[in-house]
Amino acid sequence: MNQTSSDLLTAGGGDPSGFRPDAPPLEVKDLHVEFHTRAGVAHAVNGVSFQVNEGETLAILGESGCGKSVTAQAVMGILDIPPARIGGGQVLYRGMDLLKLPEEKRRAVRANQIAMIFQDALSALNPVFTVGFQLGELFRVHQGMSRADAKKKSVEMLDLVRIPAARQRVSDFPHQFSGGMRQRVMIAMALALDPEVLIADEPTTALDVTVQAQIMQLLDDLKTERNMGLILITHDMGVVADVADRISVMYAGRVVESAPVHEIYARPSHPYTKALLESIPRVDLKGQQLSVIQGLPPALTNVPPGCAFHPRCRYARDECRRDPAPPHYTVDATHLSACHFWEEVRERE
Amino acid sequence: MSDVVLETHGLVKHFPLTTGIVFKRQVGAVQAVDGVNITLRRRETLGIVGESGCGKSTLAKLLVGLETPTAGSITVNGTDLSTLTAEQLRRTRRDIQLVMQDPYTSLNPRMTVGDIIGEPYEIHPDVVAKQDRRENVRELIELVGLNPDHINRYPHQFSGGQRQRIGIARALALRPAIIVCDEPVSALDVSVQAQVINLLERLQDELDLSYIFIAHDLSVVRHIADRVAVMYLGKVVEIGDEQQIYEEPTHPYTQALLSAVPVPDPTLRGRRDQIVLQGDLPSPANPPSGCRFRTRCWKAQDICAEQEPALENRSAAAHPSACHFAEVRDVTHAIQ
């Protein structure tokens, strides 16, 4: 943890309650986020829990509308409130609940300790300022650096993210970079203040596959070098297999399965995970039948009762509809599944 | 009697770059498509893959007539399109239809689904008699797996996957022989992609269709295509059947592309042949001399800058490849 943040935490006197340096850098417990829309209340995040440790990559996997981006935005504090409303839960940075902190302390933590990068780098960067200026601003504002020092540091950061000819490119504008390069700039900005956790929301979805491979490699290397926690939010099961240590699969605002990466692919224990794996074509196989998940993901204003997946599930029984939403059954020490019949799902090929 | 339904010869499309507002002067050209030869047979799916700037979208537009070629020809069922009159061209174009990428913008939001699918009949009134049109539209809606009773609904009342099916139904209205699919599943959720891919395959069997399937997702293309062409900066660099391209790629770009595709199998992590390309994509307005890929290729030699390699069979493998140093390399499986 960097010097600035420990100062910030103890600034204002008193004990930064709950802060424990040995606690995981980020832990989310039972988070609830709802949106009040014309069409009703959308339960975008419905009791989501996960944690990420130092040097670990957690992938949050799900399709559109599952609530993964909303979760990330809630953690970062960038939700539009209203119409959003955090209905409950905890967002713990090293044991400190960010949702209960006063606003300025919360902002300090979020600026310095938890950073986020997005899918579209072009709209995340200000087009009228050079990249060097935007990077340098972070150092000038948050660390009180001089202009010259900030510029030097900016070049260092661009080097770190492997942008060639960093010293020249630091005076370029965002539109002068290619998409992959812009994404690297965004990573540089996110890492400038040495955060402990980096949240990457679909960072490579809009990029070509060769560029995607480079960016994912970069993220992986940086995570290891800086011993950061990396949260990767994506819908791409291939990317996840390449870089993730643990996976939480989300559906309709809930985590339906969470396990180490090898477990999830080898022995999926939730019908949704299993169905997803069976529905994606693979570049190393030909001729497999693409299994289809019937129906559509539910509108978050009208989530089916009981298990949200039951209308589309081929293992569904009456209990799935009748009983309340399945709890997280323990498949083993590191593997949870929110399915009443997880054993059956796991065994069947 | 060959069953080749579509052929292109030396197809070229250059977009002029001009300066000046009133009196425009051409200062260069974006060479979007620069000499492409492909053939498509009946009931075959030809996949066209490549990354941004390779020209595959422009190729799609050329095939369906949204752009006119700068040079080269397109031959449909043996007839060179450039030899036809405007009216004949119009009729022949019925045989090649387009399915577009974005289901949220490819349907007119102010028209009902029935109107959208039925529009081809109004543009080409001699295909189906007026009194039969509505029935035909209902059949098409059912054919793509939707409820015909929804014929009067508007696009916004459907999900992305369903809208894409509507787009497919529209493309089928004139009973084409060829459908050009331009990234038809890229904008869809993973679980919905499978639905649409399966639909396309079923329709191909039922209706005897040929597909040109353009995509950047190599996994999807492998699944659906019989033959695959790999494009880079306006040219086809390698072409072969699916087995050859994916299991025995010979062109360095194809190899780099395939090695970058993630496989949903964590046991392969770190065990595949990883090729990381250097440098950026050159500008299509100013492509490198000789072989266009040489600026990023680890095999580049002097000859690559001097002589553009032709797309032809090389001793290395049984399918054409445009590389002086073509060599088979397996990049999709673990290195043993």
Added chain:
Amino acid sequence: MTEPAAVTSVEAPPSGGTGGPAGRQGTGKPTSLWGDARHQLVRNPIFLVSCLYILVVTSMAVLPRMWTSQSPRTCDIRLSRNSPELWDHPFGFNLNGCDYYAHAIYGARPSLQIAIVATASVVVLGGLVGLLAGYFGGWVDAIISRITDVFLSLPFLLGALVLLTLLQVRNVWTVSLALIVLGWTVIARIMRGSVIETRNLDFVAAARALGAGHGRIMGKHILPNAIAPVVVYATILLGGFVSAEATLTFLGVGLQPPAASWGVMISTHQQYFDRDPWLLLFPVGLLVGTVLSFIMAGDALRDALDPKLQ
């Protein structure tokens, strides 16, 4: 180079339901541009009040007898500028001893008539010109845009003054003509911009790929999807033209007495403001109220139709 914006964001916005279409799930209403707009507008009090006011004024124009039994022409010069008498003559008497309230009611008609005729014509003319310029681009656009520029550079008031002075005849039609000649360019510009945006959408390309001709594409695909900003501006323009007519009349080139319009009323009685202020305040109040209603209704409409504000 990145994959072009073709890969649209897969994460659907949480409002209005995600994933499945809201309509089919039963709870949400199907969301479309006009459907949403209508839903939002009927809940907007400013919009409702504006519409009510416009309705009132329109009924004054169409059915003046509903509002007053007096005739604006029964005048008794001896009653000139008399104060209001409640109920019989709520606005008093004007300079010529006519019932002012009746004048105000009957005055609505020419004002509104000019506004409606001018706006409708401007929308048709400007809209057509803008559609052609935006759709065809190239030299068609170049020529049309230069013509538009020429008209745009004519100063409004001066141009209207000159035109009406030349025409000499001053009635509802000539005043409308002046407004049309000087006002069509703005709609043309708006329509052109909207068309340029619309013509790049995928479904237009899809229609072209099907072999649709220009007429079909312009009429069925481009026009219905490009018209929203024009509708908004036309609503505001109605108010603007009401006000413009009053201005021209005040300057002496608009309608003349014995024609009864609010502009005439204002222009005739402005000199008596210090002695009998209500002679000026009543028509001004009606005028301002009407213009304001149109502007606010147009504003509300624009906000309702703006997809980014949802």
